[in-house]
Amino acid sequence: MNPEEPHDEIGEMLRASKPRVSPPAGLEARILRSLEPREPKPAIRFWPWLLLPPAMAAVVLMLRPVPTEKPPVTRIDPPPVEIVKTEPASVRWKNPLETESLALQRDVRRAGNFLIHCLPSVPAPAE
C-alpha cells in the first residue's frame, strides 16, 4: 500500500486552495422557519401491528358459532309414513328346537302340578 497518492501534487494544490462557499443569505433562517411547526416524530413501533391481525383472527374463530354437521332441511311435503312391523321379543325366531324344549318343560311342570293337586293324598302310616 503506497503511503503517497499518485499525482499527490494535485492533492496538495487542492488542499492549499480550498474554496470558501458562501451560503445564500437567509438560508439558515429559512431552514429554521421550516422546522418550527414540526416536532420530531416518535419512533413507530410496528410490532403491535404484526400481532394485531392474528389476534383478531383468533377472536373471530373463537366467537363464531359451531357449524352443525347437517344443514337444516326445509320440507315441503310431509314425509311418507312408514309402517314397520315389529315382532314381540318372545316370538323371536330362534332355534325351533329350543322353543319346543321350552314348551315341553312348561307342559311337564303343569302336568306335575296337576297330579300333585288333583290326586288324593296318601294317608300317613299309623304308628
Next chain:
Amino acid sequence: MAFGELVHRHHGRVFGFLLTLTRHRQDAEDLTQDTFLRAWSKFHRFDPAQPLLPWLFTLARRQSIAVLRKRRPLPEELPFPAEPESAPPMAWIWEAARKELSAESYSAVWLHYAEELSIRQIAAILGKREGAVKVILHRARKTLEESIRMKSANLQSLTPFRHEP
C-alpha cells in the same frame, strides 16, 4: 435550541457539498433545506458516537438523487485567467475540477480535499466501495494534472518571450 445550533454550524458546508452535486445554486438551496428537514425527522436514529457531518452529507446526497435525474445545462463559465504567473495555478484548480469532472468525481474531490474526510467516510456518503472511491479520486487527479499541463502549454505558446532570462 440545539438543532438550531446544528443548522447554524453546518448549513454552509452542506450547501457547499450539494453545490458540487447539483451545480445549481437554487437546487442546492432547496436541497439544503430538505436535508435539514430530513435530519430533524430522523435525528432519533443518529448515533451520537459517530461524526455528524458525514451523516448530514449522506442525507444530502440521497435528497439530491431526484434532482440529479433532471439534467440541467451547466451555467456559463468565465475562461481561465490570462496571467499565468501573477495568479498561482492553485487558485483556479478548483474551477478546473468543477468544469472538467463529473458531478460524482467533483463531489468526491470536494469531500476529500475540501472537507478532509477519509476514503471510508466518502464511500459511505456516496454509497460506493472504498476501492471505487480511490479509483475516482485517482482519475480526477490525473484529469486535473493533464488539464494543468495543457493550460500551461497554451500559456507558454501565448507568451513565448516571458521565459528569457
